[in-house]
Amino acid sequence: MPTQNVDLEALNQQFADFLRRKKYRNTQERYRVLERIAALDRHFNADELYLEMNQAGERVSRATVYSTLDLLTKCNILVKHRFQGESAHYELSSRMPNHDHLMCMECGRIVEFRDTSIDAIRDRVAADLGFKPMSHSLQIFAVCPNPLTCEFNAGE
Ligand SMILES: [Zn+2]
Ligand SMILES: [Zn+2]
Numbered sequence: 001m002p003t004q005n006v007d008l009e010a011l012n013q014q015f016a017d018f019l020r021r022k023k024y025r026n027t028q029e030r031y032r033v034l035e036r037i038a039a040l041d042r043h044f045n046a047d048e049l050y051l052e053m054n055q056a057g058e059r060v061s062r063a064t065v066y067s068t069l070d071l072l073t074k075c076n077i078l079v080k081h082r083f084q085g086e087s088a089h090y091e092l093s094s095r096m097p098n099h100d101h102l103m104c105m106e107c108g109r110i111v112e113f114r115d116t117s118i119d120a121i122r123d124r125v126a127a128d129l130g131f132k133p134m135s136h137s138l139q140i141f142a143v144c145p146n147p148l149t150c151e152f153n154a155g156e
Helices: 008-022 027-039 048-056 062-074 116-128
Strands: 078-081 089-092 100-104 108-113 137-144
Touching: 008 027, 008 062, 008 137, 027 048, 027 062, 027 089, 048 062, 062 089
Parallel strands: 100 137
Antiparallel strands: 078 089, 100 108
């Protein structure tokens, strides 16, 4: 599935507008966190991001990484996922709009997919209940098609 090119300048602008509007401090560290995220084309959790940034020589505290992820989620630059049994994962909303996730219940492998018939169900359900649909999040719990390639078995 092709992902969209990330427009870091537009993301920075969106973030700056949000911080100003909500009167949050506009610190350089927060933009460095965003810049690092924009370079990742995948899901990540807060600790992975913190470790990556520190290994790359960025002097950003764990607390700053966590609070920045919170702010980026509040202004819809990031989507936060709570996959079963995992710490919260994040990804850029612009990365792959409206996709959903299938997760292997054995090994935790996550596969991303896009199926527009799910959008149609979302729109119909919301309209039937008199709401305006904005977005949705669907997780399908499954098991790997081949037990031999399931990472759960591979790790035994
Ligand atoms: Zn995803
Ligand atoms: Zn599996």
